[in-house]
Amino acid sequence: MKSGKFWAWVVFIVGAAYFFIPLMATVEFSLRMRRGVHSFDAYQIVLGDARFQSTFLYSVIAAIFTIILGILIVVPAAYWIRLRLPQLRPIVEFITLLPLVIPAIVIVFGYIRMYGSNSPLPFLGSNMGANALLVIGYATLSLPYMYRAVDTGLRTIDVRTLTEAAQILGAGWSTIIGRVILPNVLIAVLSGAFLTFAIVIGEFTMASLLNRPAFGPYLQNIGANRAYEPAALAIIAFAITWGCMSLIQILSRFAPKSANRPN
Amino acid sequence: MTDLTLSNQSLATRPAPPNEATAFRLPTQWIGVAPFFIFALMFLILPTIYLVVGAFQTGDGRFTLDNILQLVSDPSISASYWVSIKISFWSSIIGAFAGLAIAIAIVRGGLPSWTRSATLTFSGVASNFAGLPLAFAFLATLGRVGIVTTLLRDVLNINIYAMGFNFLTTSGLIAVYLFFQIPLMVVIIVPAIDGLKKEWGEAAATLGATQSQYWRMVVIPVIWPSFLGTVILLFANAFGAIATAYAFAGPALNIVPIKLYSQINGDVLHNPQLGYAIAFGMIVITGLANVFYIWFRTRSERWLK
Numbered sequence: 001m002k003s004g005k006f007w008a009w010v011v012f013i014v015g016a017a018y019f020f021i022p023l024m025a026t027v028e029f030s031l032r033m034r035r036g037v038h039s040f041d042a043y044q045i046v047l048g049d050a051r052f053q054s055t056f057l058y059s060v061i062a063a064i065f066t067i068i069l070g071i072l073i074v075v076p077a078a079y080w081i082r083l084r085l086p087q088l089r090p091i092v093e094f095i096t097l098l099p100l101v102i103p104a105i106v107i108v109f110g111y112i113r114m115y116g117s118n119s120p121l122p123f124l125g126s127n128m129g130a131n132a133l134l135v136i137g138y139a140t141l142s143l144p145y146m147y148r149a150v151d152t153g154l155r156t157i158d159v160r161t162l163t164e165a166a167q168i169l170g171a172g173w174s175t176i177i178g179r180v181i182l183p184n185v186l187i188a189v190l191s192g193a194f195l196t197f198a199i200v201i202g203e204f205t206m207a208s209l210l211n212r213p214a215f216g217p218y219l220q221n222i223g224a225n226r227a228y229e230p231a232a233l234a235i236i237a238f239a240i241t242w243g244c245m246s247l248i249q250i251l252s253r254f255a256p257k258s259a260n261r262p263n
Numbered sequence: 264m265t266d267l268t269l270s271n272q273s274l275a276t277r278p279a280p281p282n283e284a285t286a287f288r289l290p291t292q293w294i295g296v297a298p299f300f301i302f303a304l305m306f307l308i309l310p311t312i313y314l315v316v317g318a319f320q321t322g323d324g325r326f327t328l329d330n331i332l333q334l335v336s337d338p339s340i341s342a343s344y345w346v347s348i349k350i351s352f353w354s355s356i357i358g359a360f361a362g363l364a365i366a367i368a369i370v371r372g373g374l375p376s377w378t379r380s381a382t383l384t385f386s387g388v389a390s391n392f393a394g395l396p397l398a399f400a401f402l403a404t405l406g407r408v409g410i411v412t413t414l415l416r417d418v419l420n421i422n423i424y425a426m427g428f429n430f431l432t433t434s435g436l437i438a439v440y441l442f443f444q445i446p447l448m449v450v451i452i453v454p455a456i457d458g459l460k461k462e463w464g465e466a467a468a469t470l471g472a473t474q475s476q477y478w479r480m481v482v483i484p485v486i487w488p489s490f491l492g493t494v495i496l497l498f499a500n501a502f503g504a505i506a507t508a509y510a511f512a513g514p515a516l517n518i519v520p521i522k523l524y525s526q527i528n529g530d531v532l533h534n535p536q537l538g539y540a541i542a543f544g545m546i547v548i549t550g551l552a553n554v555f556y557i558w559f560r561t562r563s564e565r566w567l568k
Contacts, residue, residue, distance in 0.1 A: 008372020012382075015365045015445070019389060022400045022442070025410040029403035073302050080295025088296060094557075095303045100496065101553045102311055103503025105520050106542045109527055110310025113317070113535065136306050143307075198391045204506040205520075209527055216506070219395040223510050231403045234396035238388070245387045249380075 023238070030231035042232035051218055052233075059207075059215035062131070063200040066138040067193045070146045073139065075189065078150045079181055082159045096147040099140050108137055108206045130210050137206045142196040149195070153188020154181075187251045194244040194251075202237050311546065318543035322536055330540035340522060344544060347502055347519040349433055354440035355497035361441070362448025363490065370456045383453065386446035393443040398510035401430065401439050430511050436518075439507060444497050451496070455489040495556040499549040519545055 033041040046052055081088050099107070111133055117125035123133040162184070166176045182189070204216035219237070223230040321327045334340050369379045404411050407424060415421040429435050459482060467477040505520035514525045519541065526538040 004371075005373045008368035008374050011364045011368040011372070012374060012378055015361070015368075015382075018445075019385065019442070021411065022404040025404035026400040028410055073299050076295040077299035083295075085296060092296070092299065095307070097553075098307055101499050101549045101556075102307070103499075103505075103520060103545055103549065105503065105505055105523055105527075106314065106545055107307065107310060109523065109538065109542055110314050111306070112527065114310050114313050136302075139302075140306050143303075195391070202394050202396060202506075204394055204509070205524070209524070216395065219399075220506070220510060223395055223399055224513065227408075230399035234399035234403070237396040238392060238400075241388050241391055245384055245391075248387070249384055 026231045026234050026238075030228060030235055033228040042228040043236075046222075046229050046232045046236070055213055055215045055218035058213055059201050059203075062135055062138060062212075062214060063197045065135045066142060066200055067196050069135060069139045070142050070192070070196060071189060074143070074146045074150050074192075075182065075185070076177060078147060078154055079159065079177060082151075082154050083163060092147070096143045098143075100144050104137075104141055104203075105205050105209070107140060108209050111137060112209065124210070130212060134206060134210050134212050134214070137210070138196070138200050138203065141203070141206075142192070142199055145195045145199070146192040149188050149192030150185060153185035156188075157181075157184045187254055191248040191251050194248050198241045198244040201240055314539050314542045315546065317536065317539035320536070320539075330536045331543070333537055334540050334544050339517060340541065343517045343519050343522045344548075346433060346517055348548070350436050350440060350518065351498045351501035353433075354437045354444050354501045355494050357437065358441050358444030358497055359448050359490065359494045362445045363452055363486075365445065366449050366452045366456050370453060382449060386449040389446035390443055390450055393504060394506035395510045397439065397442055398507045401442070402511075405430070431516060436508060436511075439511075440501050440504065443504075444501060447497060447500060448493055451493045452486075452490065455486060459485060492556045495552045499552050499556075502545065502549055502552075 028038075030042050031038040031040065033039060033045075077092065081092060112124065115121050115123035115129075115133060123129040159181070162180050163176055166180045171180065202216055202219065203214070204220055207214035208217045208220065219230070219233055222233060318330050319326055319328065321329070334344070365382065368374065369382050401409075403409055405423070405428075406412065412423060415423060430439065463481050463485075464477060467481055472480070503520060505518075505524060508516050508518055509521060509524070512521075514521060514528075523538060523541045523545070526534070526541060
């Protein structure tokens with residue numbers, strides 16, 4: 001057992017080194033812009049860049065719409081499958097896994113060919129339509145995470161009893177979903193939402209191919225033309241992702257313990 | 264008792280009092296899942312089918328196999344498939360073993376509990392930290408003026424670039440891809456290792472098994488289906504990844520996603536039919552991987568309940 005613990009430490013430390021050296025190096029590199037001394041010049045330039053602000057704002061707004069769209073699609077479906085149509089579960093699980101398997105670039109290529117300006121549904125004929133299509137694409141990419149998060153949340157509450165109790169008290173379907181089910185799975189939905197946010201913020205392929213002024217294409221552009229700013233941007237992006245993940249961790253601590261398995 | 268009657272199946276399927284609403288029973292059954300299925304059909308399934316069908320058509324809609332044959336006959340396209348498969352294969356195999364080792368170390372290695380939560384949080388971050396920021400991080404580390412590069416050169420007098428190191432080689436990209444492959448493996452495999460019941464170890468010990476017998480005859484047979492399943496998921500993950508590689512080399516790098524990207528943007532050859540065929544090839548490869556994944560998953564779920 002003693003040697004087991006030794007090797008466990010070796011594995012842990014080697015792994016930690018592999019992951020931390022590039023991060024430390026990036027931090028150090030991002031501070032090197034002014035010759036000879038460490039400074040926050042690169043961060044100042046990046047944060048002060050008008051294109052940084054506008055593309056970042058664009059991606060944040062896209063992420064918010066993606067989360068709303070994802071909730072509207074996933075929550076009713078996951079709820080209904082638990083309540084009435086458990087036989088559809090394998091099919092829905094299979095569909096929600098597809099975006100992990102079909103590469104994003106293939107999905108967006110399909111959009112470009114199917115929803116071009118000459119098609120019956122010309123999403124790409126207008127700016128707003130293209131924005132909408134980007135949000136739709138992001139919602140597709142986040143399906144696996146959103147569905148799993150919501151389904152896990154629903155597992156911890158007694159969907160059927162809550163629904164019947166609400167119905168006995170005279171609630172309609174929108175009241176049941178909006179005021180009974182959603183508040184109960186809110187924390188699960190939020191953890192799916194933060195994961196979606198982390199995915200959307202730096203996404204490059206879809207935004208670039210749909211020609212949207214998002215943060216990902218901006219990152220690519222800076223990366224190709226500058227030396228120190230990309231490192232600063234990488235640290236900022238990493239901090240955002242880290243923030244999202246920490247929020248998920250904190251939220252999961254507040255998640256209601258299962259009504260069926262009170263442990 | 265009340266609980267039993269409330270969750271009674273026949274009551275639940277007929278919740279509304281028998282009024283005029285019963286006429287609409289069929290639509291209400293489907294109304295909750297309809298948005299999901301319409302969305303999935305319009306924005307996931309139909310676009311994919313559109314590309315697959317297009318791969319077998321000429322520009323004016325006649326059936327042909329020329330596009331598919333071009334994947335094989337065009338040496339730069341078949342080479343890009345080969346490079347992508349190699350990168351995905353090795354990064355998923357190495358990533359899977361490294362991730363498994365880390366997962367076993369933090370779950371079973373007797374390390375303090377902070378290592379587990381720190382590793383899991385970090386893995387959640389790093390597996391989503393793919394793309395452009397990842398490329399920037401590696402350029403800052405091992406680029407020509409990167410910190411590790413200059414340290415090696417100034418302190419140890421080793422010039423890794425003179426030794427033939429380059430990000431744009433297959434092995435260079437594998438090393439970078441591992442940065443998101445290993446954490447993804449950790450995230451997926453930790454629950455499987457958690458699922459190994461303590462009683463099995465105790466039972467094995469009671470029956471006189473040695474530690475190596477326990478691993479060989481209990482742990483590995485239980486873990487391997489989910490292990491193989493995850494390897495395949497990692498493969499698909501690497502196969503579709505584009506942003507990191509694009510940040511290193513732009514459109515010049517010869518891997519499949521970048522080939523397709525250039526094809527869509529029209530800055531190499533503008534031939535949508537060939538684009539369909541390239542996309543079809545990607546779907547076939549990741550689709551085959553997924554068939555195996557589902558097969559291994561159903562096998563692993565037999566054990567890990």
